[in-house]
Amino acid sequence: MSWNGFLAFVKDPLTEFAKGITYRLDVWGLSPELVNVIVKLLGAFVACMLSFALVILTIWVERKLYARVQDRLGPNRVGPWGIFQTVPDMIKIFTKEYITPDGADKVTYNLAPILAVSAVMLIWAVVPFAPTFFGSDINVGALYIVAVGAIGTLGIILAGWSSNNKYALLGAFRAVAQMVSYEVPMVLALLVPVLLSGTMGINSLVKAQSVWFILLAPLAAFIFFISSQAEVGRAPFDLLEAESEIVTGFQVEYSGLKFGMFFVGEFLHAFTISALFSALFLGGWRGPWAEQVPILGLAYFVIKTSIVYFFVILLRIAAPRMRIDQMLNFNWKFLVPLGLLLVMVTAVVEKLVIHYYTLWGLEFGSTNYLILRAVTHLVVNGLICVGALWLSQSFGKREPPRFDASRAVAVPPQSSESTATD
Amino acid sequence: MSSDWLYIGLFLLIVAIFPGAPILIAGWLAPRKPNPLKSQTYECGIETVGDSWVQFKAQYYIFALTFLIFDVEIVFLFPWAIAFNQLTLFGVLSGVLFIFVLFAELLAAWRKGVLEWI
């Protein structure tokens, strides 16, 4: 291998690897169409493998961090710092018996854990890891993420419904109330970067961030972060599993690896959401010399994602579970109006910015223009933020409704038809 | 059909296999000793009272309904947002009007007391 070839390989190993495979297959005499399919299949396989391997790591990271915050040691027996702890855990869960409850709807019951994991893995098809290494830059990427999230919600509802268990069903109902509600602000928050960049492909969105979108739209980033946590369904938004209230909700009748799959889905989702956040708002693989040396872009992306993931874990450790009415109020009375207002204001401001700044002689897309635009958006966002906080405070001062009569929380069904539980 | 969508299609296939295969393997590895007590509905050791289908409040349904309407409207906004830089001021304002109607809708539901959790 020549020096230049070696350099190219170090700069961008995956593209070179793909080139090599394409060349080999061409030599074997396969048709280019088939070669394309095979290379793409391999790429998809690698991405899925990567995501599964990552789960093993993130479980360890999370347990260790959890332990350190609570002043414990955490896993420390298997391997250095207990890093291989997940492997024996995996072996254990692989050899656990499956118990299918009576009266479960068999097909749906078995389909639900698969749906819950694959919905998360599907997001990996559009995550851009490096300038040259991204799955597919379909021109509806942002909406694709929402669609995939909807399939995940469906998996959870099916799990709760098919188990034939009261707690599971309660979990499913809560899942609808929570995941479905928080999808609205999430889509609204996604709308802002799309509006600012004029594209929906995730890789194109990264390319458009000559100024990180977290500077242009900090409120959208905030809404996206919060609502994506609710979509994942972890503390403080773990109402749908709430061990102490409805004994893990929709997963209660699952055992063995089927139960494990829900866990894998949750951990993977938390990490995937961090990756998405860093791609959408923190500039993804962007950084010095990322375009020339793609492997650097991958490094930037991983670093940014890890930082976001760290905050996700901290949030999970530190925040207590919300009450269901607080959770719904926060969504429908704070996040959704804020999101709607944000989209409206951003649209008007952006149009005015384009119109006036170019009128004043600033060239569209020049450095000065970008800086002024960012400052304008930042100021407007700050004003909205202050206004929203002021409004919510003056509303919050009002006396909350009190319930004098004690209400029945759980009534057996035969005693009264109309009394609802939960 | 562009090759981007081909990749998504292939991903769909693989993604179904990835969690499915371990579940099947585990089913083959794991012991299987079913007995009637084991497969009872799990309610912390207490016997199940009545049907598992207790009646639920319609409030959940109202939230799902509100979500449906909002979801549909926001999906309409995505083409508008993508074409934003090419739009005339009229186009931008009609999009803003669209969002404003949504906002009014939210306020109406709020006033009606639908968003209150009782």
Place this chain on the structure above:
Amino acid sequence: MVPLSWYLIFSAALFCIGLYGVLARKNAIAILLSIELMLNAVNVNLVAFWRYRYSEALNGQAFAVMVFAVAAAEVAVGLALIISIYRRRNTVVADDIDMMKW
């Protein structure tokens, strides 16, 4: 390349299955499900015609988007009606709801 006629036959079949469901099912929710099938069949037709005959303008897609809105509104109101009727009369069978008043 898939011929246009295949799409048309597919959509016709979908529409007829939906029609059968609307006419034959006795559960009101099942009837709504079948109406969804019919709306989808219409959408397939719109998009197929757009792609094969008028691909230079996007009117077909715009129409399909409008059909989405109508479908959503129909489902929202229809299901709300069914749930309300179920609450008062404890039935979801379409044939039992023929009084026009109560």
Place this chain on the structure above:
Amino acid sequence: MTIEKIIFLVIAAISLGAALMVVTSRKLIHSALWLILTLFGVAVVYGILDAGFLAVAQVVIYIGAIAILFIFAVMLTRRANQDTGSQNNQYWWVAAPLSALLFGGLVWMMGSWQGYSTELPKLALEAKSGMLKQLGQLLVSPDGYVLPFELASVLLVAALIGAIWVAWDRK
């Protein structure tokens, strides 16, 4: 037989089969689940027809919202759906030949139509998100669909308020 044709045939067979299950299955919740499969098949058909936005919107709106609402309604009215007997009314034997007849008539009409182009037209506006941009402009331009666009918004508001009015019981 190209790859595209095979994909289309498989998808069409799956969605039509699922559609048949929607109208014939005894348990209502299974009907709703089969409907999801049908809708997904239709989304793939949109994908084959180069309407990526519609494919994804189909999944978001139909599977993510409408199907969930259906499953929900089935759960809420479950007590009335407990009989697992025949789910057909007494006129189903009229409905079956009627829809078969309609299908036959439609196919016959298609056979007599001459407008099939022999070639799939190349998409002039395919270039990445160019198509979506055009769609967005079309939806809000005064000589396009701005009136239906705003009307759709008002229609949905009316639907929401009406539905809430109907389903909300004041205690």
